[in-house]
Amino acid sequence: MPNVVIKLENVSKQYRLxxxxxxxxxxxxxxxxxxxxxKEDPTMKVGVSNRLDTVxxxxxxxLKDVNLEICDGEVLGIVGKNGAGKSTLLKLMSRxxxxxxxxxxxxxxxxxxxxxxxxxxxxxxxxxxxYLNGAILGMTKKEISSKFxxxxxxxxxxxxxxxPVKRYSSGMYVRLAFAVAAHLEPEILIVDEVLAVGDAEFQxxxxxxxxxxxxxxxxVLFVSHNLTAVEQLCTKGILMQNGMLKMEGKVHDITSAYxxxxxxxxxxxRSGTRVxxxxxxxxxxxxxxxxxxxxxxxxxxxxxxxxxxxKIDFCDMTxxxxxxxxxxxxxxxxxxxxxxxxxxxxxxxxxxAVMVRNICFAPGTYYISLWLGNSYGTFDYIENCIRFTIKxxxxxxxxxxPFDKRAKTVLQSTWSFK
Amino acid sequence: MHxxxxxxxxxxxxxxxxxxxxxxDEWTMIxxxxxxxxxxxxxxxxxxxxxxxxxxxxxxxSKFKQTILGPLWFIIQPLLTTIMxxxxxxxxxxxxxxxxxxxxxxxxGIVGWTYFSTCLNDTSQTxxxxxxxxxxxxxxxxxxPISVVISNLVSFIIQFVFLCMFLAYxxxxxxxxxxxxxxxxxxxxxVLMAGLGLGFGIIISSLTTKYRDLAxxxxxxxxxxxxxxxxxxxxxxxxEKYQLLVLANPMTPVVETFKTALLGVxxxxxLHLLYSFxxxxxxxxxxxxxxxxxxxxxxxxx
Numbered sequence: 001m002p003n004v005v006i007k008l009e010n011v012s013k014q015y016r017l018x019x020x021x022x023x024x025x026x027x028x029x030x031x032x033x034x035x036x037x038x039k040e041d042p043t044m045k046v047g048v049s050n051r052l053d054t055v056x057x058x059x060x061x062x063l064k065d066v067n068l069e070i071c072d073g074e075v076l077g078i079v080g081k082n083g084a085g086k087s088t089l090l091k092l093m094s095r096x097x098x099x100x101x102x103x104x105x106x107x108x109x110x111x112x113x114x115x116x117x118x119x120x121x122x123x124x125x126x127x128x129x130x131y132l133n134g135a136i137l138g139m140t141k142k143e144i145s146s147k148f149x150x151x152x153x154x155x156x157x158x159x160x161x162x163x164p165v166k167r168y169s170s171g172m173y174v175r176l177a178f179a180v181a182a183h184l185e186p187e188i189l190i191v192d193e194v195l196a197v198g199d200a201e202f203q204x205x206x207x208x209x210x211x212x213x214x215x216x217x218x219x220v221l222f223v224s225h226n227l228t229a230v231e232q233l234c235t236k237g238i239l240m241q242n243g244m245l246k247m248e249g250k251v252h253d254i255t256s257a258y259x260x261x262x263x264x265x266x267x268x269x270r271s272g273t274r275v276x277x278x279x280x281x282x283x284x285x286x287x288x289x290x291x292x293x294x295x296x297x298x299x300x301x302x303x304x305x306x307x308x309x310x311k312i313d314f315c316d317m318t319x320x321x322x323x324x325x326x327x328x329x330x331x332x333x334x335x336x337x338x339x340x341x342x343x344x345x346x347x348x349x350x351x352x353a354v355m356v357r358n359i360c361f362a363p364g365t366y367y368i369s370l371w372l373g374n375s376y377g378t379f380d381y382i383e384n385c386i387r388f389t390i391k392x393x394x395x396x397x398x399x400x401x402p403f404d405k406r407a408k409t410v411l412q413s414t415w416s417f418k
Numbered sequence: 419m420h421x422x423x424x425x426x427x428x429x430x431x432x433x434x435x436x437x438x439x440x441x442x443d444e445w446t447m448i449x450x451x452x453x454x455x456x457x458x459x460x461x462x463x464x465x466x467x468x469x470x471x472x473x474x475x476x477x478x479x480s481k482f483k484q485t486i487l488g489p490l491w492f493i494i495q496p497l498l499t500t501i502m503x504x505x506x507x508x509x510x511x512x513x514x515x516x517x518x519x520x521x522x523x524x525x526x527g528i529v530g531w532t533y534f535s536t537c538l539n540d541t542s543q544t545x546x547x548x549x550x551x552x553x554x555x556x557x558x559x560x561x562x563p564i565s566v567v568i569s570n571l572v573s574f575i576i577q578f579v580f581l582c583m584f585l586a587y588x589x590x591x592x593x594x595x596x597x598x599x600x601x602x603x604x605x606x607x608x609v610l611m612a613g614l615g616l617g618f619g620i621i622i623s624s625l626t627t628k629y630r631d632l633a634x635x636x637x638x639x640x641x642x643x644x645x646x647x648x649x650x651x652x653x654x655x656x657x658e659k660y661q662l663l664v665l666a667n668p669m670t671p672v673v674e675t676f677k678t679a680l681l682g683v684x685x686x687x688x689l690h691l692l693y694s695f696x697x698x699x700x701x702x703x704x705x706x707x708x709x710x711x712x713x714x715x716x717x718x719x720x
Contacts, residue, residue, distance in 0.1 A: 015718060091717075095449065095556035098714040104449040118554045123480040132476055135469035136555055164483070 002071040004107075005188060005219050006093065011102035013063040013088050013243075062088040064243045066102075070221070075214040077234030077251050078223045079258045084240040086223045087192060090114060093221065094190050108187030108219075111138050115192070117177030122166035126157060126176055129165050133180045147183045154209075155179035175202060182209045188219045207232060227255045228325055259324060259365060259387070272378040276308045276315060276344065281370055283386050286355075293389045296410055297358050297396030302386065304370055305351045312344040315379065317352060320369040321361070322384065329361055329408060360410045363392045363403055458710050463558045473565035478572060492576045496532060500525040507650045516652045516683050519593050522585060523681070527649035529581050530611060530676045533574040534669060535640045537615025540566045542622040542636045545716050552717060559713040560706070563620050567612050574608070585680060596682030603679055603686075610672050610698050617701035624705075624712040628719050647673055652684060665690060668697040 063085045070076055078086050092099050094112030119136040120129050130151055134144040144151075152158050155176040157168070165173055191210070210233055214220045224230050230237065230251060237254030239247040239261070247257055281304040285291050294300050302319060321330035332354065334341060344350050367384035392403055397410060482488040500521055507513045508520035515523040541563040545552065548562055588595060626633045647669045648656075656664050664670055671690035678684040 091553075092449065096553055097717040098449055099451050101451060105445040106447050106449070107445055109446070112555060115554045119551045121476055121480055123483040124476060128475070128479065132472045135466070135472045136551065136557060138466075138557065140465075141468040141472070 004069045005072050006068070006070040006107070006221075007105040008066050008068040009103045009105075011063060011066045011089075011092065011099045011104060012061055013085075013092060013097075014059050014100040015062050016059055061243050063092070063099075066245050068238065068245060068248070070219060072219060073217045074236055075220045075222065075234045077230035077237040077254065078221065078240060079225075079227065079230060079237060079254060080240030080246075081261075085243040086240050087114075088243075089240070090190050090192050090221065090223060106188070109138070110188040110190065111184045111186035112190035113137075113181045113184075113192065114190070116174055116181055120165060120173070120177060123164055125164055126152075126161040126168070129176070130161075130180055133177065134183075137181060137184055138186065139184065143185075151179045151183050154182060171202070178202075178206055182206070182213070186218070188221070189213060190221045192223045193225070227258070231255055256365070269383040270381065272373065272380040275310045275379050276306050276312050276372055277380045278304055278306050278370060278372065278382055279349065280305045281382075281385060283368070283388055292387060293391060294359060295391050295393035295395055296360065296363065297393070299355060299357045300359065300388075301353055301355050302368065303351065303353045305349055306372060306380070307349045308344040308346055311346045312379075313342060314374055315341045315344070315372055316374055317341060317354075318371045319354060319356075320371065322367050322369065323361070323408070324365040324367070327408070329366065332356065358396075359390060360396065360412075361390055362405070362408050362410055363390050364405075365389050458706055459558065463560055463564075466558055466561050469557060470561050470565045470568065473562060474569040474572070477565065477569040489576065492573045493580045496525060496528050496577050496580070499528050503528070503650055513651050514655055516654065518595060518681050518683055519588050522588050522593070522595060523652075523677070524650065525581055525584060526677050526680050527647075527673055529574070529577045530607070530673050531644055531647065531649050531669075532577065533570060533608070534611040534615045534672075535644070536570045536573075537567050537612055538619045538622075538640055539636060540570065541616055541619025542626070543633070544620065544623040545627045545712070546623070546633065549717070560620075560709065563616055563623070563709075566619075567616050570615075571608070571612065581680070595680075597680050598682050600675065600679035600686055603675055603691075607672050607676050607679075610694055611669075613698040613702050614668055614672075614694075617698065617705040620705040620709040621701075624708045624716075627712055627716040643667075643669075648677075649673060652677075654684065665693075668694045668701075670694075 066085075066089065078089065080086050090112065091097050091114070092104060093106070094110065094114065096112075096114070117133065119133055121132065124132065127148075130148065131141065131144050134151075135141065152161055155172075155178070157172050157176050160168065160172065165176070168176070207229055210220070210222070214233060220233070222230065222233055234251040237249065237251040238245055239254050239258050241261070247254060281302065282290050283292065284301045284303060285294075286299055286301065288301070291300065304317070317334050319330075319332040320328065321332075323329050334352075334354075341350070341352065366388055368386040368388070369381065369383045370385060371381045372379040373381070392399070396412065397403070403410060482491070485491065487494065503524040504520045508515065508524070544559070544563050544566075552559065585595065585597065622632050622636055646664060646667050648664065653661075653664065653670065653674050671687065671694045674684060675686050675691060678686050
């Protein structure tokens with residue numbers, strides 16, 4: 001039986017909305033009277049489930065009834081939208097604040113990295129800050145001394161270790177701070193989004209360090225919006241939504257559920273003057289059936305209906321295709337095919353169908369953004385509104401094993417001896 | 419069928435609970451919404467002693483970075499205050515000092531009072547000032563106020579040495595002052611000053627997490643408090659009807675004994691000292707309990 005090292009039982013956390021401080025005295029008195037009368041805490045009842053747009057109800061549940069077991073050696077990725085309760089969960093586990101309801105049981109030494117460089121003092125030298133920061137994170141002076149050279153080496157600021165950190169460049173500062181944190185050796189490590197700092201090279205180094213930490217058999221909890229990093233590092237994942245644990249399982253299932261969720265929830269970023277606006281759009285196969293999956297080399301259709309709110313003389317339409325790292329991969333424009341969209345009368349609806357031939361992007365998840373406008377500006381732009389997956393199959397290339405993930409496009413080739 | 423399911427689940431939880439019962443101490447810690455008021459983890463604080471000392475070092479180093487005079491400021495501060503007091507209270511107002519050289523009388527009071535008041539002022543901002551650290555990482559929160567008390571102790575010692583040199587100078591000049599065996603009480607007095615400063619400080623810092631009003635009160639409250647303590651006047655000068663009021667101030671016996679020990683004028687009253695001691699112990703106990711309760715959730719309100 002795997003050894004459970006963290007166990008959350010019915011954990012909930014309530015926060016007060018609005019300006020904390022005004023009227024707290026009366027609330028406190030209210031609570032106090034309720035307590036002395038042996039009644040339930042009155043403020044506990046009014047909380048509503050976490051929604052960012054909550055206006056009624058002065059208390060909010062940032063976390064509600066979370067039950068979770070984390071086993072020894074697991075690397076758990078926590079994903080979810082902003083405000084889903086991820087950070088609150090980590091805060092509770094790292095003892096920064098305590099739960100309103102429920103219990104958290106922890107086995108072993110725990111260290112949390114909710115921020116790099118916590119407690120760094122600008123006037124102190126790099127060396128002094130290494131000791132101070134290490135001690136804040138829970139190391140003893142002896143432990144830090146034994147790892148001091150390693151930390152300095154990893155940070156790459158050896159030359160400046162006797163200079164006050166206020167003279168450091170921000171990159172050096174972050175590197176030094178991360179180096180201290182990376183040399184913690186707790187049984188359980190909690191990491192919140194800290195890898196989002198520093199340049200690309202440093203991020204790579206940081207992820208590498210995290211990977212070696214997780215391989216050494218320690219339990220790691222990792223929150224990030226960088227799904228690639230989560231997939232690289234984690235074995236298991238949980239998906240948080242509105243303060244509740246929505247899903248628990250293998251990391252790839254979790255990340256794909258999360259991606260699906262962000263499209264489903266209709267949180268489309270939309271901009272433009274709307275003199276003409278999209279009404280409907282869909283992706284379909286050549287028979288007109290709606291699809292969200294194609295094979296490499298397939299043809300597919302994107303159909304969009306738009307309604308003109310004013311008379312349109314001339315208008316362009318483009319499709320932007322981005323991958324799940326939000327990299328811009330493909331761009332399609334009506335001019336590519338000498339196609340013109342013009343003279344649409346006010347209140348008329350137009351329908352445009354685009355056929356995309358022989359899709360050759362590396363297998364993975366993609367998002368299409370739709371744009372209507374002209375050289376003077378944007379009429380309507382809907383970001384990442386169609387999500388689809390490209391599967392490898394064997395029509396386009398015959399490679400019997402998965403395509404190399406680093407490459408972005410797939411090229412057809414013919415091989416011969418000479 | 420429907421009713422069977424919950425029972426099965428119960429069975430499962432019972433089983434795991436039994437397994438846990440085999441090893442009751444298996445969890446290193448259990449985080450609960452509320453904990454026992456007296457559940458104060460001094461052992462943990464001891465484990466973080468390195469951190470406390472590093473905080474002391476940080477305070478000390480950062481205070482005098484980029485100053486020309488550096489630690490000399492420890493001495494300049496009480497010296498200038500003493501000169502000020504000598505001119506205003508000694509020469510202009512003409513308040514008696516029981517025949518003790520004015521400079522010496524004021525300085526001994528100031529040195530003792532400064533330690534207490536800096537401890538109080540600095541610790542009373544523990545939560546607000548360090549919210550950014552507290553919000554990101556856990557360590558026993560008491561480590562910070564304790565480190566403040568220790569780093570202020572360092573400055574107190576420097577000032578005390580300076581005071582002794584001053585005293586020696588006046589003795590050589592033949593003034594009528596006589597340090598006596600009571601100086602052995604001084605370490606105890608220092609503990610009382612630290613304890614009172616820390617006690618009041620952590621209570622105020624705990625309350626200011628919700629009610630900021632206190633933060634405004636503290637700074638000038640402490641400077642007013644000084645006038646209710648025999649710093650610029652000897653206790654013997656207080657009219658009978660106010661005597662009780664001044665004696666209710668737990669700092670009074672401390673400062674009075676401090677002066678008596680160093681200057682040899684005045685009387686030590688052990689009953690008053692006992693009062694201060696009991697006051698300090700009770701205050702610290704209350705302070706630690708409140709602090710301990712607040713530290714768990716103050717991040718939600720600060």
